[in-house]
Amino acid sequence: MNDSFGARLRSAMDERGPLCVGIDPHASLLASWGLKDDIDGLETFTRTVVEALADTVAVFKPQSAFFERFGSRGIAVLEQAVADLRAAGGLVVMDAKRGDIGSTMAAYAETFLRPGSPLFSDALTVSPYLGYGSLKPAVDLARESGAGLFVLALTSNPEGAEVQRAVREDGRTIGATMLGHLAEENAGESPMGSFGAVVGATLGDLSSFELDINGPLLAPGIGAQGATAADLPAVFGPAVRNVVPNVSRGVLKEGPDAAALRGAAERFADEIRAAVAV
Ligand SMILES: O=c1ccn([C@@H]2O[C@H](COP(=O)(O)O)[C@@H](O)[C@H]2O)c(=O)[nH]1
Numbered sequence: 001m002n003d004s005f006g007a008r009l010r011s012a013m014d015e016r017g018p019l020c021v022g023i024d025p026h027a028s029l030l031a032s033w034g035l036k037d038d039i040d041g042l043e044t045f046t047r048t049v050v051e052a053l054a055d056t057v058a059v060f061k062p063q064s065a066f067f068e069r070f071g072s073r074g075i076a077v078l079e080q081a082v083a084d085l086r087a088a089g090g091l092v093v094m095d096a097k098r099g100d101i102g103s104t105m106a107a108y109a110e111t112f113l114r115p116g117s118p119l120f121s122d123a124l125t126v127s128p129y130l131g132y133g134s135l136k137p138a139v140d141l142a143r144e145s146g147a148g149l150f151v152l153a154l155t156s157n158p159e160g161a162e163v164q165r166a167v168r169e170d171g172r173t174i175g176a177t178m179l180g181h182l183a184e185e186n187a188g189e190s191p192m193g194s195f196g197a198v199v200g201a202t203l204g205d206l207s208s209f210e211l212d213i214n215g216p217l218l219a220p221g222i223g224a225q226g227a228t229a230a231d232l233p234a235v236f237g238p239a240v241r242n243v244v245p246n247v248s249r250g251v252l253k254e255g256p257d258a259a260a261l262r263g264a265a266e267r268f269a270d271e272i273r274a275a276v277a278v
Contacts, residue, residue, distance in 0.1 A: 005194035007150030008212035016058035019269040022248025024063040035254040038072045052258040054088035064096040066119025091122040099127030113141045123148035147184035148194035153178040156221035186214040201227035223250020229271035
């Protein structure tokens with residue numbers, strides 16, 4: 001890969017729009033699609049989403065947890081989905097939220113960020129709560145591989161504030177500190193850097209945070225968690241141009257009909273485009 005993740009993401013957003021569709025095969029969704037909560041149900045669900053959306057949506061975010069719960073066969077379904085999505089021109093952000101001491105983080109990085117690895121993805125979500133520096137092996141390998149990271153900074157769930165809004169001795173919150181680290185990683189990059197933050201679309205006015213990190217902001221929370229596309233400008237301000245809004249259940253609940261899935265993704269994409277253009 002010649003281009004960095006940030007460059008590939010900017011092109012994909014320009015060509016296909018900024019929507020990220022999450023692939024979260026909840027047991028309740030398998031049931032509502034008339035599928036069994038087993039490996040065949042998982043495989044049919046995943047293949048249906050991939051076939052319906054892979055050639056039109058810019059970014060996909062498979063939620064690893066829903067595949068891991070089926071063990072090695074679930075991981076095989078995830079591997080196939082990653083390969084098929086990427087072959088169709090979609091970018092894959094693996095939502096595995098890995099985080100550990102550096103020596104173990106290096107192994108997670110090899111799993112998701114080393115080209116040729118079965119789960120190699122365009123980007124990986126990571127947790128910095130063992131200290132931002134513990135992510136260094138992933139940062140280094142992402143740079144080498146042309147991949148990206150999304151670091152949990154201000155998550156969409158209300159419980160996140162206990163940690164992320166805690167104030168350090170220097171007066172900065174933990175969330176702001178993570179955003180600061182990412183701005184340093186992305187300094188000087190064009191059209192934007194490859195080191196993004198996860199910032200929930202549910203969080204209301206974030207003008208007290210420096211969201212302009214010259215990198216992407218992955219924004220979950222639209223749809224099932226109650227945020228809407230129309231909320232994006234008020235939440236993100238001028239940084240909205242770098243926002244990649246994620247919708248998982250809001251799209252997936254329209255399946256299994258492929259046209260209905262495509263219709264839902266198009267509606268969200270149109271709403272986002274309209275909101276971001278204001
Ligand atoms: O702060 C965060 C970080 C990650 N997520 C993940 O995004 C999707 C959201 O799914 P919806 O069905 O659209 O609510 C899911 O995979 C979460 O694990 C998040 O919601 N918030």
